[in-house]
Amino acid sequence: MAGQDTRTGSVSVFADREEATRHLADWLLQLATEKNEGPFALALSGGSTPQSLYSLMATEPYASRFPWARMQFFLGDDRFLPHDHEDSNFGMMHRLLFSRVPVPAENLHPMPGVGTAEDAARSYETRLKQFYGADTFEADRPLFDVNLLGLGSDGHTASLFPGQPVLKEQTAWVATCVPPAAPYTRITLTYPAIHASRHVVFLVEGAGKKEAVAKVRAQDPSCPASAITAMGDLRWVLDRAASPDA
Numbered sequence: 001m002a003g004q005d006t007r008t009g010s011v012s013v014f015a016d017r018e019e020a021t022r023h024l025a026d027w028l029l030q031l032a033t034e035k036n037e038g039p040f041a042l043a044l045s046g047g048s049t050p051q052s053l054y055s056l057m058a059t060e061p062y063a064s065r066f067p068w069a070r071m072q073f074f075l076g077d078d079r080f081l082p083h084d085h086e087d088s089n090f091g092m093m094h095r096l097l098f099s100r101v102p103v104p105a106e107n108l109h110p111m112p113g114v115g116t117a118e119d120a121a122r123s124y125e126t127r128l129k130q131f132y133g134a135d136t137f138e139a140d141r142p143l144f145d146v147n148l149l150g151l152g153s154d155g156h157t158a159s160l161f162p163g164q165p166v167l168k169e170q171t172a173w174v175a176t177c178v179p180p181a182a183p184y185t186r187i188t189l190t191y192p193a194i195h196a197s198r199h200v201v202f203l204v205e206g207a208g209k210k211e212a213v214a215k216v217r218a219q220d221p222s223c224p225a226s227a228i229t230a231m232g233d234l235r236w237v238l239d240r241a242a243s244p245d246a
Ligand SMILES: O=C1O[C@H](COP(=O)(O)O)[C@@H](O)[C@H](O)[C@H]1O
Pocket: 045, 046, 047, 048, 049, 050, 076, 077, 078, 079, 089, 149, 150, 151, 152, 153, 156, 157, 158, 159
């Protein structure tokens, strides 16, 4: 593993996907068990990259070590689809993780997938505000303990897609996005809601992401991921294939 600090956060590079995934599972387990008071709130990413992490968390020794009863699971984004649709991020998380571990149903906070997308965004924001206990963020009081993010090869993260109006959202915590070159209307956390995290961590794997990682490192403004910040720390977990340095 190699490590370095950049303006965009700390970077850890692992030999392959399996090592990167195991590192992240170990780090999450350490954070969740260290915080022995109150809920441990996570916002999870969708797509294909984190699937091996969710599967790993549902196997031993992780499955019996995570404090599931204290863990609260939110989503960073979802496709506006019924949860049983094969492309629903929540559906994927449920199949790989939630259905296989003793997490209480009331600790799961899916984004609504029926009705209208606008209503779904407003209703999810209300849910987040109830959980946070306030309508505006207080400095140094994060909403999420960990916000796990992915990175698209076009530089999108969560469902913050290049050039879309959602990138300018400074007030709403949750918004809709209709990506021109990707399927489905999306519901996504906005920049301010992602910022309200004790830890923001990107998990990025595969050679197809190397160019996007390099652009974020160079703070290329065409990449939505370049503008991600955190109340606490920002870190990148990469496999060697995704690292511009490898
Ligand atoms: O559409 C999405 O894409 C990104 C990246 O997904 P990946 O399949 O390239 O890993 C993901 O982070 C986001 O949650 C998802 O909705």
